[in-house]
Amino acid sequence: MNQEDFKELLREKGLKVTSQRLLVLQIMAERPGEHLTTEQIYDLVRETNPEVGLATIYRTVQVLVDLHLIDKVTLDDDVARYELRNGNMKHHHHHAICLKCGRVFSFEDDLLENLEAAVEDRLGFTVVDHEVKLYGYCRDCRKEMEQD
Amino acid sequence: MNQEDFKELLREKGLKVTSQRLLVLQIMAERPGEHLTTEQIYDLVRETNPEVGLATIYRTVQVLVDLHLIDKVTLDDDVARYELRNGNMKHHHHHAICLKCGRVFSFEDDLLENLEAAVEDRLGFTVVDHEVKLYGYCRDCRKEMEQD
DNA sequence: GTTCGTGCAAAAAATTTGCACCGGA
DNA sequence: TCCGGTGCAAATTTTTTGCACGAAC
Numbered sequence: 001m002n003q004e005d006f007k008e009l010l011r012e013k014g015l016k017v018t019s020q021r022l023l024v025l026q027i028m029a030e031r032p033g034e035h036l037t038t039e040q041i042y043d044l045v046r047e048t049n050p051e052v053g054l055a056t057i058y059r060t061v062q063v064l065v066d067l068h069l070i071d072k073v074t075l076d077d078d079v080a081r082y083e084l085r086n087g088n089m090k091h092h093h094h095h096a097i098c099l100k101c102g103r104v105f106s107f108e109d110d111l112l113e114n115l116e117a118a119v120e121d122r123l124g125f126t127v128v129d130h131e132v133k134l135y136g137y138c139r140d141c142r143k144e145m146e147q148d
Numbered sequence: 149m150n151q152e153d154f155k156e157l158l159r160e161k162g163l164k165v166t167s168q169r170l171l172v173l174q175i176m177a178e179r180p181g182e183h184l185t186t187e188q189i190y191d192l193v194r195e196t197n198p199e200v201g202l203a204t205i206y207r208t209v210q211v212l213v214d215l216h217l218i219d220k221v222t223l224d225d226d227v228a229r230y231e232l233r234n235g236n237m238k239h240h241h242h243h244a245i246c247l248k249c250g251r252v253f254s255f256e257d258d259l260l261e262n263l264e265a266a267v268e269d270r271l272g273f274t275v276v277d278h279e280v281k282l283y284g285y286c287r288d289c290r291k292e293m294e295q296d
Numbered sequence: 297g298t299t300c301g302t303g304c305a306a307a308a309a310a311t312t313t314g315c316a317c318c319g320g321a
Numbered sequence: 322t323c324c325g326g327t328g329c330a331a332a333t334t335t336t337t338t339g340c341a342c343g344a345a346c
Binding site: 074096098099105107109111112114115116118119122123124125126127128129130131132133134135136137138139142 | 222244246247253255257259260262263264266267270271272273274275276277278279280281282283284285286287290
């Protein structure tokens with residue numbers, strides 16, 4: 001999503017176009033693979049605009065979530081993190097979290113279709129979105145562990 | 149896990165058997181399908197033992213997580229919730245969350261094996277556990293929506 | 297000129313910590 | 322007796338809210 005489309009979207013929803021909103025989205029857009037906490041976004045915003053308040057970041061991030069421009073993810077469970085949502089993707093992408101080094105690998109996949117079908121069948125539950133986290137050990141850490 | 153096994157496990161790990169730990173586990177064990185917040189556990193504990201402190205619940209819950217007797221889950225993202233882990237199950241079970249009524253349906257499944265194999269193959273990442281959340285609409289809410 | 301958004305500070309909510317005391321090993 | 326665990330209160334951390342002012346429409 002480019003800046004003009006974003007302005008358009010805000011107007012459509014009856015929301016105002018403000019420099020704070022543009023700035024936060026820009027920061028997220030510059031870091032597509034990252035999972036930023038509110039605090040990190042705040043710090044990045046303040047690098048260029050030190051007058052912006054933390055409360056504004058909380059409020060702005062919520063607006064972006066409501067507009068489905070970013071997603072909230074809880075990787076290690078505790079701090080809320082946000083990442084840019086790929087516009088033409090209807091699903092979140094997924095995360096593989098290394099239990100040793102803590103690195104997070106993202107990947108796309110649609111192998112869940114059979115799982116969704118099974119749930120639909122068994123529970124009568126219609127799935128519209130899904131979120132998957134895999135826990136394990138990345139290549140590097142596995143290598144390290146094999147040496148021991 | 150019964151109470152005797154739990155005591156045994158605590159002793160094995162060099163931890164003390166206390167009435168607070170027994171009580172918290174018992175409360176979790178009596179509610180296998182539920183996802184309790186620390187506050188809810190605290191209230192349940194206080195029904196019979198009003199002298200127990202909230203900090204003890206936080207500490208006890210952490211012990212139980214470390215022993216893999218309960219799992220931390222973040223369903224709506226925000227409050228930490230805990231649920232009993234089925235002893236003979238190596239994986240978490242999964243959750244289908246209704247976007248309308250908020251009810252949470254739990255289910256078991258191992259249809260993720262092919263996904264895990266793909267990730268292992270592509271990223272060189274060894275999966276040891278996984279967590280899946282499906283978002284959608286439950287049977288009841290779907291019915292209601294069809295009527296409109 | 298309205299209305300909505302922002303900054304600030306205060307408040308609320310969630311969790312952690314320090315410390316004296318208690319109770320299990 | 323010894324040491325870890327507990328209760329309490331205070332401290333931290335994270336997030337929300339009230340309000341006056343400023344900016345967008």
